[in-house]
Amino acid sequence: MPSAVDRLAVRGAGQLAGRLRDAAAAAFVTLVLALPLVGLRTVDQGGALVLETRWDWVAIGVAAVFVGRLALGLFAHLRLRVPRVVPRVAQGVAMPWLAWAVAGFAVALPFLPFADRYVIDLGTTLLIYVMLGWGLNVVVGLAGLLDLGYVAFYAVGAYAYALLALNFSLSFWICLPLAGLLAALFGIALGFPVLRLRGDYLAIVTLGFGEMVRIILINWQSLTNGPNGLPSIPRPSFFGLPFERAPAEGTTSFHQFFGLDFAPEHRLIFLYLLILALALLTNVFVLRLRRLPLGRAWEALREDEIACRALGINPTNVKLSAFAIGAMLGGFAGAFFATRQGFISPESFTFIESATIVAIVVLGGMGSQIGVVLAAAFLVLLPEIGREFAQFRMLVFGLAMILIMIWRPQGLLGHREPTVRLGRAAAPRP
C-alpha cells in the first residue's frame, strides 16, 4: 500500500515539474513576442522616430502567461471529469422552445419598460446582422461555399436603394425588391465564372470581389459620390405616413394620423419592427427552402459534390441558386441599412464586415438558424458591453473568434436537424 501511494506522489511531482517546464516555455515565448512590440514603442517626434520602453508591461505579461498557463495545466486535469452529455441534451430538447422564446422577446422588446432609444437602436443593429447571417447561412452553412465577400452584396443593396430613392424618388417598398434583385444579379454575375472553383479559391476570389466593389464605390465619383458617401437618403414611411414633426404641405404624418404626440422613438420602433419582420421572413423563407429539394441539394453538395454529379444534380445551377439567394437576402439587408442610416459611404462595407458575418455563421454552427442569432448577439453585444474599453473591442473580438473556434470547432450549436423524418412522413396512407 505505501508503495502505491509513494508512486502516485512521485508521479504527481513529476507532473508538476512538467507543468512548470511547460509554463516556463510559454513565458519564454511571451518574452520573445513582447520584447520588440510591447517593450519598445516608436514615437513620432517632429518627423523623426524616438524609442520609448515599457519593460514593466513585458514583465507583467510574462508573469501573467506563466501563472495562467500553470493554472490552465492544473485545471485541464480536473476538466476531464466534467460529463460531456449535458450540452447535447440541452441542444436537442431546448431548441424549438428557445427559438420561440427569442422570437417572442424580440417582438415585445420595443414595448418593454427598459427599452430606450439606445436599446432599440442596438436591437436594430443586431437584427441587421442576424438577417445577414441568415442570408449568408444559405451560402456558407447550407451550400458549404465559403464567401468572404458577402459585404459586396450588402453594399450593392444599400447603394441600389439609395440611388433609386434619391434619383427616381421611388418609395422604400418599391426599392426594396429592386435592391434585392440587383444584388442577386450581381451574385449570379460573380458566381457564374467562379463557382466551379475549389473551396479556398472561391474564398479568395469572393474576398477580392468584395474589395473590388468597395474600390469602385470609392472611385466612381459621379455615381456614388466617392468616399464622401450619399447623404440624406429618404427614410421609410409608415405605408405613406412619414415620421416627421412637421410634415410637408398636404401630407399627414404618423403621429397626426394616429393622434399621438410626436416622438422620435416612433420611427426607431418602426425601423426595429421592420427589420424584425424582414429577418423573420428571411428565416421562414430559408427554413422552407431547406426542406425543399433545392435546399437538400445544397446540403448534399456541401457533403459530396462528386456523389451529387453521379446522381444527376447539376452542381453549377445548385451553387448558383444558393449564391443568388444569399446575395438577394444580403441586398435586402443593405437596402434596410441605407434607409435606417440615411447616409452610406464605402466605409461601411469593408472586409471586416464580411469577416464578422462569416464569423456569425460559423460561430453559430454552420447551418443552424438559432445559432446565428446567438452568435450575432455575442458579436454585436460584446463590443457594446466593453464600451469603456472601446479601443480594445476589436482586439477582444479577434481573440474571441480564436477561442470559440478552439473550444467548439463545430460552432456554438453544431446540431443538424433533419429536413424530413420517416417517423412523421410514414403516417398511414389514406
Add this chain to the structure above:
Amino acid sequence: MSAPPLLEVADLEMRFGGLIAVDQLSLTAAAREITAIIGPNGAGKTTLFNCLTGFYRPTGGRMVLHHPNGALALDRMDGYRIAARANVVRTFQNIRLFPGMTVLENLLVAQHNTLMRASSFSLAGLFGLARFRRAERAALERARDWLARVDLLDVADLAAGTLPYGAQRRLEIARAMCADPVLLCLDEPAAGLNARESSALGALLLEIRAEQAIGILLIEHDMSVVMGVSDHVIVLDHGRKIADGAPAAVRHDAAVIKAYLGEDDDAALPPAVAADLRAGQGGA
C-alpha cells in the same frame, strides 16, 4: 432481328499522358442482365466506369446507350447529364454518401431532378402546392420501399455517416436505385463485406434484375458474388478485354487464369481473391 443491347461500347480508349488505362475496348451489356467486369487491380475497370458516367472524357471510341427514349451517345455527354438524361447511375468503390444527412434524405437527394420539376424549381414548393406535396409523398414512398428492401427502415432518420460499413454499401445501392437508373454501375459493392453480407448483396442484385428492366454493370473482386449472380463476365487486363462470356466459360479460360495467376505477370491480385478463384475452379 433482336433489339440492340442496352449499352454498346466500341473501341473505347482512355489515355492519361503516356499511360493507356483503357485500350480499344469493346463490349456490350444487355438490359435485365448482370454483366460483371473483373480483372486484376489496375486493369482499367474503374476508369471504364468513370468514362461511362462522365467523370472522364474518353480520348477515343464510342459509347452508345439504347435508352427507352432513344439512343444516346454517352461519349458526347458530360458530367451530371449522363445521370440526369441517360439515367446511367453509379456507386463508388470508396462509398460516397452524404454522411451528415440522414439515410432518408440521401434517398430524397437521389430523386432531386424529379422533385425539382414537381416543385417548379422551388416556387410550388415554397407555397406548398398540392402538386408538389403529391410528388414529395411519392418520393418518400419510393425511398421507404427501397429502405425496406435493403433492410434500413429502422435507421432511416440516422445520419448516413454513422451506419456500419455494410449498411452504407446497401444504402448507396438503394440511393442509386432511387435515381431511376436504366443502367446501374456498381463499383465493388461487396468490398469489405463479410460472407453473409456478400450473399445478401447477391440476392439483392438478383432481385433487382428480376424486377426492374434495367442493366447492371458490376465490378467486383469477390468471385463468389461474381460467379453467383452474373449472366455474363468480361475480363479486363491492362485496359484490354481478354475474355468475354458466360461465367463458367470465363472461369476456365487460359488467358484469364494467366492474367490472375500467371508467374510472368506481376498483376497485384489480393491473395483472398486468388484463393476464391481457385476455389471456384475446383468447386464448380
Add this chain to the structure above:
Amino acid sequence: MEYFLQQLINGVTLGAIYGLIALGYTMVYGIIGMINFAHGEVYMIGAFIAVTAFTALGVAGVTFVPLALAVVLLVAVTFTAAYGWTVERVAYRPLRGAPRLAPLISAIGMSIFLQNYVQLLQGARVKPLAPVIRGGFELLHANQFSVQLSYIQCFIILATVVLIAVFTLMIARTPLGRAQRACEQDRTMAALLGVDVDRTISLTFVIGAALAAVAGVMVTMYYGVVDFFIGFQAGLKAFTAAVLGGIGSLPGAMLGGLLIGLVEAFYSAYFSIEYKDVAAFSILVLVLVFRPSGLLGRPEVEKV
C-alpha cells in the same frame, strides 16, 4: 520607352516583395491545405520590428549601413519567426482535424487580433522612417527623362534572388525540405514513416514568417512609411500572386508575385492608379477561370 523601363524596374521591385510574402502562403497551403489568413499581419509585424530596430540602431549610433542592415534583418527575422510559430501554435494546431472552416475562422480572428494588437501598442499613425540607403544608378537619360535604379531597388532584387536560391536548395536538399514535401503529399503516411509532422508544419510557418519579415524590412526601407493596416492589402495581393502562380508551387509564387507587381506598376502608370487593385483581382479571376491550377501549378486530377 524610358518611362516604360522605369515602370519595369519599379514593378520588378514590387513583385519581389509580393513574391516573398506569397512564398509563405504557398508553403503553408501546400502543407496544410489552408489559407494562412494571418500571414499578411505577420508581414506587417516584420515591418514594425524593422522600424523599431532601425530606430534603436539610430539611437545606438550605428551608421555603417551594411552592419545596420544585417542587424535589422537578423532581428526582424528572429522575432517575426517567433510570431509565425505562435500563430500556428495558437490558431491552427488545436484545430487540426476540425471542420474545414474552423481554422480559417480562427485565422481571421488571429488576423484581426494582430492588427489591433499592433495598433494599440504602436499607435495608429503612420510611422515615417528616414531613408536608410540613398542614391542610385542612372541607367539612361533621354528626352529629359532619366531611368533610375536606386540602390535600395538593387538591394531588394538581389536579396530576393539570393533568398530564393537558398530557399530552393533547402527544399530540394535538406531533410527538412524532404519532410515538407512528404507532408504535402500525404500527411498520414509521412507520420507513419517517422516524419514529425507537427514540427514540420511549425517550421513551415517559421520559414514563411521569416521570408515575410524580410519583405517587411524591404518595404520599410523602400517606402519609408509603415502602418498597422499594410498587412491586409499586401496579404491579399500576395495570396493572389500565389494563386496566380499555382498554389503549392514555389517558383509559381515568385512568378505570380512578379506578375502582380508588374501589373500594378504598369496599370497605375498607364491607366489609373485608383483601379490598380481591381486590375490585379480581375487578372486573378481570369486566370482561375481559364487555368484553375494557376500558371505553374499541377492540374489536379479528380479522384473518384
